[in-house]
Amino acid sequence: MAIVEKQPLELGTADTVSYAEKPLGVFTRPQGGRGWRDWLSTVDHKRIGILYGVSAMFFFLVGGVQALLIRLQLAVPDGSVLSADVYNQVYTMHGVTMVFLFIMPLAAAFANYFIPLQIGARDVAFPRLNALSFWVWLSGAIFLNTSWIVAGGGADCGWFCYAPNSGVAFSPSHGVDFYAIGLQILGLASLVSAVNLIVTCLNMRAPGMTLMRMPIFTWMLLITQFLLLFALPVITVALFLLMFDRVFDAQFFNVDAGADPLLWQHLFWIFGHPEVYIIVLPAFGVVSEVIPTFSRKPLFGYEFMVFSGIAIGFMGWGVWAHHMFVSGMGPISVAAFSLSTMFIAVPTGVKVLNWLATMWGGKIRFTVAMKFAVATVAMFTIGGLSGVTHSVAPANTQQTDTYYIVAHFHYVIFGGGVLGLFAGLYFWWPKIWGHFLSERVGNWHFWLTLVGFNLTFGPMHILGLQGMSRRIDSYARGYGFEFWNLTATIGSFLIAAATALFLWNVFKSRRDAPYLPPPGPDPWDARSLEWSVPSPVPVHNFDTVPQIRSRDDWWHTKYGEDSTGKVVQVATAQEAAQTGEATGVHLPSPSFWPLSVALGLPLIGYGLIFNLWFALIGALVTIGSLYSWALEPVDDPDAAHDDHDDHDDHDDGSNDRAVDNSDSNEATP
Amino acid sequence: MSAETATAGSVTTSTVDADNHGEDHGHASHATSTGLSNTKLAMWVFLGSECLLFGGLISTYLLYSTRGNGRTLPADVFDIPFTSVSSFVLLMSSLTMVLALSAVNRGEAEAGRAWLLATALLGAVFLGGQVYEFTAFVREGVGFTTSPASSAFFTLTGFHGVHVAIGIVMLMSLFIRSVNGNLNQRNSETVEIVGLYWHFVDIVWIFIFTVIYLIPVN
Amino acid sequence: MSDTTTPTAANTGNVDEHAATASHESDAPSEDHAHPSDWAYVKIALALAVITALEVFTYFESVLDWGVALVPSLIFMMIVKFYLVATWFMHLRFDSKLFGRMFTTGLLLAVGVYVATLTVFEFFA
Known part of the structure; x- marks a missing residue:
């Protein structure tokens, strides 16, 4: 059987000291199991993905409540729900919250999982660093959010926190x-x-998985x-300058001392x-995974999709100053950034065209996932078009800091980002949990979200x-x-009601799962490798590392051509899929140190x-943990990985909670 | 490097060597898709990211270099001969670093150890010079909070200094490991990766020395 | 580096595919490159020392008036030093091109965005 030996990157300071059997003796090496402790020490990319996803959804609710407060305040003129300061x-x-604590980690959840x-690997390149990323993110x-409690309130400078508004003089609270x-x-x-996943994409691909055979989702995540x-x-530099200004009285944004607050704007928007x-x-x-699957066609223009993604990635670096057209940069700068902004619409348009062309002539199944995906294309197109209007500098001058901007970026971020990720949730839910989300409730969720979204953000144009x-915290009548x-x-x-329906769907589908037929490895008749393993995915992912012969390899495993060139099924998914019953698979050992390193940072x-x-x-906590991490061998010599089986089943089990509890009691170190 | 290629492990059975697995990156790992070491690739990717970090700090200083808040500018109190010497010391530490790697690769553990120690010492001399420079500046009335120019100067050189300090800690860790006899040809990649970091810190200073110190501010 | 073998291997039929993958994307590292001798490193260091001496020499204007050539020559010397350290000491000359690409992407991006920013601030005017 196969092994995958991972080489976690030992963090710099520490990777070098001689090896000790039981380093520092603080933690017993976790062995993996079902209790809650195993979630704290897990290095399994699937569990880490789930941790990201669950936390992200929690912060979606937090950010959502804040959004509702905003809308309550503005529902009628002279709103008095909140004070101007609050x-x-x-x-x-x-x-x-929505940007850093919801969308980014939800994307990270999908990326990790x-x-x-999709590339046929057993884990990421550095599993312990992967755990570190999650715990550091959660601690941040x-x-x-503790600023609400210990600082008497949150930041009040807007999410881009322009200087000098962000200075102590104008924002004296903590x-x-x-x-x-926190953002640092x-x-x-x-x-x-990012380092971890880049190395994973480049270095951990299964044999035959060339870059141009990688699934498009993995490609987009690699670019991300x-x-x-x-x-x-870049934002780290900006945040350091801001922190030094506020905490150590530096002069970076002190206009009286000759500083230029536009420096913040540039650094912020370059990021x-x-x-x-x-x-x-x-x-x-x-979306590029969902649409081909439910159109029963390969993605139209795969190469164009990849290269337009890369083009967007590169050109995204040359347009930042269109956020600053009214800052007085001068006509040449404005003209240059105006042009570059118009150009970036081209690769984005290529993507929209290719999605439409993928659906064209396809045998479309409108599942909830597909509906969300199509809605993503439509809503993002609206947001993209209003974005093009921003690139026209004179119009931009009128639009800057109005609700037109708010409408635009919600169409992009909610319409493009969030709807797309919801498509992913419905699409991959059976793969992750081994049961479907209810399509009936999902339909309600989708239509309510779509209508609510357009009612909320459409009028803002x-x-x-x-x-x-x-x-502005209120507006006058008239x-x-x-x-x-x-x-x-x-x-x-x-939208809030729709989200409640989604949560109900999660609960209900989990409750009903035992009475419904299981989805099997490949419920949607999909195209990429994750559908070639059982649902939920066994802890070792692949029994044998797959051999990749073509793009959409899994599809071509199931379908071939007969002598007349007609596509025929050559194997059912059930026949072709792996069984998930490998033994002797060697997996990286869990560790508590990533969590421990992360605990020091908020301190x-x-x-x-203070x-x-x-x-x-x-x-001391962080540095000590880093050293202990380095002293801890990558693979636990005591762990019996030679007869590893799926005791580490990542589905924490709707139907075996009792087992969970007893396990965690036993697992006391 | 050698590390990656020891076995094409993706389909072999686990061969865990209880003696030194874990610390020894190179050992028994499976061949990667590119044939390159994960760790080394990660370090290069990270260094690419660091370019944007130092670029931001350097640009901040350049933008603010003449904004003295009516006080003495950092550029007015630069001691070029002194900084030249400490720059030279850091430059030469790159030579000792590469000689350390070369010695470890040849299996000359003691020579490798000596060069590692020399590198760390040269780094420490550079840091000492920076501390002296900072105190001298403060004595001449250029403190961290004096002006945008001084804040930017101390932040930039301070960030670089912290990078040097982290490098010294890594070098000393390697040195201790070598004294314990755990540094040899098989795990020389660790030395190489620390070396990459060290050389990067050096080239950042090459940049800083020219752009911040030598090119006169108008 | 010591014992260098290309990913040949043993008990797998996948190797050919693997090697193909590698050469496809990253100019597979030739593992059997000869590393330069210590003397070569010393020569590079000597060159770096000489350039540094020249750089410092520009500071003493009384010796030689560089005029408008000062800034371009300083930047040229800096780039040469940078290049020598990156290619020789950091082994980019001998290693896989992929490493260099990762690094130069970051480097060029940094130069691009920050030079643009400083231009917007009319720093070079």
């Missing part, structure tokens, strides 16, 4: 400190994850990881525009063009804003804000 905090944290499966997310430090922690998590890799250090593609490219990847500025604002508020509650953050002694303790 309103500032709520819309800031709504943006930060499906990249190794929790840190950011909210912005939490923003600056989140950025660290994404950076580690490169964007993260290069964009995050911020690639960030837009970081948000939508994963959803494009999902009109409001913006009527001159309603974003970020400007003609009343009707559309009330419509938007009603729409937002429809450092609190220390910088008392440097905390920072010292946090640094």
Whole structure:
């Protein structure tokens, strides 16, 4: 049987000290099992994916509640639900939460779960670093949100937090400190994850899986990881400058001392525009998997899809200043960035065309996943078109900081990103959990979401063009804003209802699962490798590492051509799929150290804000954990991996909770 | 490198060598799709990312280099002869680093150890020089909070200094491991990867030395 | 580096595919390249030292007036030093091109966006 020996990257400081049998003796080496502790020490990319997904959905609810508060405040003129100050905090944290704590980690959930499966690998290149990414991300997310409790409020400077508004003079609470430090922690998590997944995509592919045979979802995620890799250090610089200004009295954004606050805008948007593609490219990847599957056709123009993705990735670096047309950059800069922005619509248009051409003449099945995917294409196109109107500098001057912008980026981010990721949830749910989401409830979820979404954000185009500025906490009667604002508020509650339906669907489908036929390995008759293994996926992924002969290899395993060139089924999915019953598969051992390293980081953050002694303790925790990590062998010599079986079943089990509990009791170290 | 290719393990049985698996990246790993080491590829990818980090800090300093808030500019108190010497020291530490790797590759453990120690010492001399430079600047009235220019200067060189310090910690860890007899040809890739990091820190300084110190501000 | 073999191997029929994959994308590293001798490294270091001396020499304007050539020559010397360290000490000359591509992508992107930013600030005006 096959082994996959992983080589986790030992973090710098530590990877070098001689090996000790029981390092520091703090933790007994976790052995893997079903209890909750095994979720804390897991290095299984599928479990980490699930952890990302569940946490992301939690923060979706948090950000959603903040959105509802915003809409309640603006439902009628002179709203008085929130004070102006709290309103500032709520819309800031709504943006930060949705971008950094919902969409990015939900995309990371899919990336973690499906990249190794799609390229025929048993795990990512560095499984422990993968766990580190998640725990660091979670610690940053929790840190950011504790500002509501310990700092008396969230950041109040808007999600892009322009200087000098973000300075101590204009934002004296600690909210912005939490923003600056929290985003650095989140950025660290994404950076580690980006390095890990890039190496995974390049180095862990199954034999025969050339780059141009990689599934399109993996391709889009690979491009996303490169964007993260290069964009995050830029925001890190900006956040460091902001933090030094606020915590150590540096002068980076002090206009009185001669500083230029536009520096923040440039650094933020050099990161911020690639960030837009970081948000939508994963959803494009999902859509590009879902549409071919449910159209029963190969993706139209695979190469064009790949290269337009790469083109978007590159061109995304040359358009950032279109966020700053009114900042007084000068006509040449404005003209240059205006042109580059118009050009970036081209590769995006290529994608839309290819999705339509994939559906053209296809045998379309409108499952909920397909509906979400088609809606993604349509809604993103609207958002893309309003985006092109921004590239026209004179029009942009009128639109800047109005609700037209808010409408635009919600069509891109919600219409493009979130709907696409929902398509992914419905599409891959049976693969992850071994049962379908209910299509009936899903239909309701889809239509309510689509209607609610358009009711909420469609009217904002009109409001913006009527001159309603974003970020105002109330508006007076008589400007003609009343009707559309009330419509938007009603729409937002429809989205909330839809989300409640989704949660009900999750619960209900899990409850009903035992009474329904299992989905089997390949319920949708799909095309990529993850459908060649049982659902839910066994812990070792593949019994034998697959041999890839073509693009859409799994499809070609099932279908061939007869003598007349007609496509015929040569094997059913059930026959062709792996059984999931391998033994002797060697898997990387779990570890508590990634969690332990992550625990120190928020302490450092609190220390910088409140008392440097905390920072010292946090640094000791983190550095000590890094050293212990390095001293811990990659593979536990005591673990009996030679007769490994699926005791580590990642489905934590709707029908065996009792077992869970007893296991976790036994597992006390 | 050798590491990756020891066995085409993707379809072999597990051969876990209890003596040194875990620390020894190179051992018994399966061939990767590109034939390249995961760890080394990860380091190069990471260094690509670091370019954007230092680029941002350098640009910040360049933008602010003349904005002195009516006080002394960092550029006014540069001691070029002194900085030249410490730059030269860091440059030469790249030579000792590459000689360390070369010695470890040839199996000359003691020579390798000596070069590692020399590299760490040269790095420490550079850091000492930086600490001296910082205190001298503060004495001459250019502190961290004096002006945008000074904040940017200390942040940039401070970030670089922290990178050097992390490099020294890694080198000393390698040195200790070598003293314990756990550094040999088979795991020389670890030395190579620390070396990549070290050389990167050096080329960043090559950039900083020219762009920040030598090119006069108008 | 010591014992270098290309991914040949043993008990798998997959190897050919594997090798094909590798050469397809990344100019598979030739594992049997000869690493330069220590003397070659010392020569590079000497060259770096000489260039550094030249750089510092520009600082003493009384010796020679560089005029408008100053900044271009300084940047040229910097690039040469940068190139020598990256290609020789960091082995980019001898290693897989993929490593170099990862690094230069970051480097060129950094130069691109930051030069553009400074241009917008009229830094070079």
